[in-house]
Amino acid sequence: MASKFRKFLYSLFTIFLAITAIFFVIRLSPGDPVEKILGPEASQVEITKYREQLGLNLSVGTQYLNYMKGFLTGDLGQSLFKKKSVVELLKTHLPPSIILAIVATMFSSILGVLFGVISAARKSSGFDFTFRFISLIALSFPIFSLAPILVLIFSIKLNLLPVSEWTSIAHGVLPCLTLIIPLSSVLSRVTRNKFLEEEHGPWVRVLTAKGLSDYAVIWRVAKVCLPSVFNVVAIQLSVVLAGTMITETIFDIPGIGSLLFEGIQNRDYPVVQGIIIYSTVIYMGVYFFIDIINEFIDPRIRS
Amino acid sequence: MSSLAANRKINTEMKIGAAICSVYLVWALGWFVYQYLIAGSITEPYYPSYDITQELLPLGGKYVLGTDIYGRSIFEVLSSGLIYSLVVALTVSLSCAAIGIVMGYFSVTAHSSIAVLLDLTINLIFVFPSILIAILIMSVSGQSFTGLVFALIITGWPGYARIARGETMRVMGLSYVEASKAIGVGKVRLFIKTVLPAILPLLLIHIVLGISGVIISESSLGFLGLGGSEYSWGSMLAVAKTVLLEAPHMVVILSLAMAGLIIGLNLLGDGLRDYLDPQNKD
Numbered sequence: 228m229a230s231k232f233r234k235f236l237y238s239l240f241t242i243f244l245a246i247t248a249i250f251f252v253i254r255l256s257p258g259d260p261v262e263k264i265l266g267p268e269a270s271q272v273e274i275t276k277y278r279e280q281l282g283l284n285l286s287v288g289t290q291y292l293n294y295m296k297g298f299l300t301g302d303l304g305q306s307l308f309k310k311k312s313v314v315e316l317l318k319t320h321l322p323p324s325i326i327l328a329i330v331a332t333m334f335s336s337i338l339g340v341l342f343g344v345i346s347a348a349r350k351s352s353g354f355d356f357t358f359r360f361i362s363l364i365a366l367s368f369p370i371f372s373l374a375p376i377l378v379l380i381f382s383i384k385l386n387l388l389p390v391s392e393w394t395s396i397a398h399g400v401l402p403c404l405t406l407i408i409p410l411s412s413v414l415s416r417v418t419r420n421k422f423l424e425e426e427h428g429p430w431v432r433v434l435t436a437k438g439l440s441d442y443a444v445i446w447r448v449a450k451v452c453l454p455s456v457f458n459v460v461a462i463q464l465s466v467v468l469a470g471t472m473i474t475e476t477i478f479d480i481p482g483i484g485s486l487l488f489e490g491i492q493n494r495d496y497p498v499v500q501g502i503i504i505y506s507t508v509i510y511m512g513v514y515f516f517i518d519i520i521n522e523f524i525d526p527r528i529r530s
Numbered sequence: 531m532s533s534l535a536a537n538r539k540i541n542t543e544m545k546i547g548a549a550i551c552s553v554y555l556v557w558a559l560g561w562f563v564y565q566y567l568i569a570g571s572i573t574e575p576y577y578p579s580y581d582i583t584q585e586l587l588p589l590g591g592k593y594v595l596g597t598d599i600y601g602r603s604i605f606e607v608l609s610s611g612l613i614y615s616l617v618v619a620l621t622v623s624l625s626c627a628a629i630g631i632v633m634g635y636f637s638v639t640a641h642s643s644i645a646v647l648l649d650l651t652i653n654l655i656f657v658f659p660s661i662l663i664a665i666l667i668m669s670v671s672g673q674s675f676t677g678l679v680f681a682l683i684i685t686g687w688p689g690y691a692r693i694a695r696g697e698t699m700r701v702m703g704l705s706y707v708e709a710s711k712a713i714g715v716g717k718v719r720l721f722i723k724t725v726l727p728a729i730l731p732l733l734l735i736h737i738v739l740g741i742s743g744v745i746i747s748e749s750s751l752g753f754l755g756l757g758g759s760e761y762s763w764g765s766m767l768a769v770a771k772t773v774l775l776e777a778p779h780m781v782v783i784l785s786l787a788m789a790g791l792i793i794g795l796n797l798l799g800d801g802l803r804d805y806l807d808p809q810n811k812d
Contacts, residue, residue, distance in 0.1 A: 244654055252666060367792040369746045371753040371764065372785035375771045379778050472661060473750060477771070488754065491665050503662070 234518065238511040245507040246500065250294065253496055254287055260307045260494040281307060294500070303504070304497035313501035316486065321505075324471050324482035326399070331406035332460055338411040340456055343418025344449045350423065359419075362412035370470050374405045374477045390478060402478045406470050410463060417459045421452040454521035461517050464510055544801025550794030558616055561609035578606035588779060595783055598766070599773055604780065608787055610761040615791075618675075618758070619744040622682040627737050629683070630690020631729070635721055637691070638698045652688040660685035661750060668756040678751065678758035682744055693736055697729040704728075731806045739799035742792045749788065763788050 261277050262269070269277075278284045282293070297304060303313035342362075346355045368376065381388045381401060388400050425431065425448050434444050472484030483502055490498035570576030580600045589596050595604040637648045655663070664681040671677030701707055702725070710724050751757050752764025759765075763784060770780035 241650075241653060244650070248654060363793060363796065364789070367789040367796065368785060369749060369788065369792075371750060371771075372767055372781070372788060375767070375774055375781045376785055379774060379781060383775065383778070473753065476754065487662070488665070491662075 231519070234515065238515055242504070242507050242511055246295075246298070246504055247291075249500055249503045250291055250496075251287065253491075253494070253499055254290075260496065263493055264308060298504075303501040306498050307495045308493055308498075313497045316498060317483070317501055317505060320481060320483050320486045323480050324475070324484060327402055327406065327471050327474070327480070327482065328464075330399070330403050331410060332464075334403070334407050335410035335414055336456060336460060338407070339414025340418050340449065340452065342411070343415035344422055344445065344452070346415065347419040347422035347426070348445050358415070362415055365408050365412040368409075370405055370409065370473050371477065373408060374401070374474060377401050377404060398478075402474045402480060405474050405477075409470075413463065414456055414459060417455055418449075418452050421455040422448055425451050451525050454525050457517045457521055461510075461514050464513055539805070541801050541804055543797045544805060547794050547797030547799070547801050550790060551798055554612065554616075554791050554794060557609065558612050562613060565610070565613075578602040578610060588777075589783075596777070596779055598780060599769060599777075604783060607761060607766060608763075608784070611763045611766060612787070612791075614759050614761050615745050615748060615763060618679060618682070618748050619741045621679055622686060622744045622748075623737050623740045625679075625683050626686035626740065627690050627733055629687040630692075631694045631726070631733065633687065633691040634694025634696075635698050635725065637695050638702060639717065648691070652691055655685065655688045660747070664747065664751055665754070665756055668751060673756065673758055675758045678748065681751075682747055685747075686740070686744065689740070690733065690736065693733060694729060697732055698725060701725055701728045735799055735803045735806060738795060738802055742795035742799070745788070745792065745795075 261274055261281070261283065265273060265277060275284070282290065285293075294304065301314070303317075305312050306316055309316065342358055346358045349355055378390050378401065382390050389395075389398055390401060431444060431448060434447060439447075471482060472488060474480070475482045475484040476488060483505070486498065487502045489495070490502065565576045566572055568576075580602060583601065595608070598604055598607060633648060637645045663685050667681035667684060668677055671680065707720070707724050707728075710720055715723070745763075748757070749762060749764030749767070752759075752762030752766075753768045755765070755768065757765045767781065767784050767788075770777070770784055774781060
């Protein structure tokens with residue numbers, strides 16, 4: 228329990244460091260949001276006035292203190308470009324991204340574990356060979372080349388699915404597929420390797436000796452593969468975030484990824500900070516819970 | 531160890547991977563020679579020429595792979611992009627590996643406070659989506675080769691540092707390293723003569739697999755409009771995507787070319803892993 232608490236504190240500390248780092252990095256990088264908002268014709272007086280209005284004339288240290296004060300009360304500031312608070316923007320842009328990420332990770336985990344286990348249980352069979360070949364190919368198409376190809380096949384040639392916008396379930400199929408194909412391939416490879424590694428362990432021999440059926444043994448070995456899969460899911464989470472960013476720009480989804488991309492290009496400091504906070508919290512949270520779940524599944528990790 | 535060495539067999543994966551990679555290398559070298567020695571010169575290299583009247587021609591005909599929206603031969607543009615990708619990927623991977631190895635070694639041998647600091651830095655870089663760091667750096671440094679390489683190195687080295695750290699810890703406990711320490715071998719010599727040779731094989735696998743990762747990251751940035759060159763495969767794909775209806779062959783050719791290279795590198799990396807490190811499958 229004490230180690231859990233230490234880990235929790237460490238997570239909080241990392242989140243704090245991440246906020247601090249992004250706050251200073253984005254401010255110290257060249258490019259001025261005020262000049263971008265007012266355009267090139269704005270006079271110096273107007274610029275100074277607007278800076279004061281936004282509180283950007285204060286020293287970076289004071290700005291940082293103010294921001295942290297707001298952060299602790301749940302206020303992430305106002306977007307410099309859109310006349311909305313960052314919390315509001317997050318509220319409208321989060322749902323599509325979260326749905327996309329959850330659906331993609333869930334389907335990928337299920338498919339990945341399923342195919343990985345079958346592939347490993349029938350090592351060197353026709354299925355194993357075919358499947359490894361397919362996953363190798365699937366991993367070789369980066370998201371931004373996979374997406375246009377899927378659009379080409381399913382929307383243009385077969386005319387089955389719509390593209391762009393985010394209005395119905397059918398619109399979500401292609402973006403999800405774009406994320407699922409590479410992620411499930413990675414997870415199936417991890418599962419297969421872990422399964423082959425565990426398969427010959429002494430505890431499996433005991434199970435067989437006790438007279439458990441093949442399926443019961445496979446089921447138990449598959450269960451032990453889950454922690455590795457979850458660890459990779461956690462590592463891949465930042466990849467999924469980056470992936471949704473590209474997927475969202477390709478499919479015109481009004482999610483967090485496109486908001487972030489826009490925010491960085493416009494130097495919309497509060498928006499970028501808000502999204503970084505969101506992604507670090509999710510990242511650290513997932514890491515924290517996955518650790519606990521893993522210990523629950525595989526007692527060997529506990530020690 | 532002897533049984534381990536006996537298990538080492540050149541496997542099929544390695545052969546196919548090496549074959550695919552050599553095809554791309556020969557292609558890149560051939561284009562390099564053509565660009566700098568045959569069609570152009572060292573001072574004035576040849577670049578694919580524009581011809582608006584010839585835009586979006588299909589496969590076959592005068593241009594083997596057709597033309598893009600500016601009427602450039604897709605084959606020539608693709609070749610320029612290949613050289614660009616390879617140069618970026620090799621520079622970034624090798625630099626990352628070098629930094630990672632030194633940092634990983636340091637974090638084991640140096641004072642523990644440095645190790646903690648290093649660990650925190652590595653974690654912090656891991657927590658941020660790497661594409662975000664890259665976008666930030668690229669928007670600061672502008673779209674240039676140096677900016678791109680710098681951005682990719684910053685996000686890439688912690689991965690190597692983690693592996694190097696784990697490997698160094700394992701090797702430092704081995705008796706022959708302890709023996710070297712006991713006879714008073716200096717820190718630098720210990721690193722170069724005893725530790726480095728032991729950790730290099732595993733890192734080599736990661737370098738090969740890392741190269742394909744860098745190629746993907748580089749093109750991702752190019753796709754988002756933050757690449758260092760107009761010949762980046764990613765930025766070409768971004769253009770090709772806009773003419774998906776008129777010229778679907780552009781997307782298909784670009785994707786296949788990129789996928790081929792990545793398959794080759796991944797096969798070579800996987801094969802190398804089985805060859806050098808048959809125990810570790812993770």
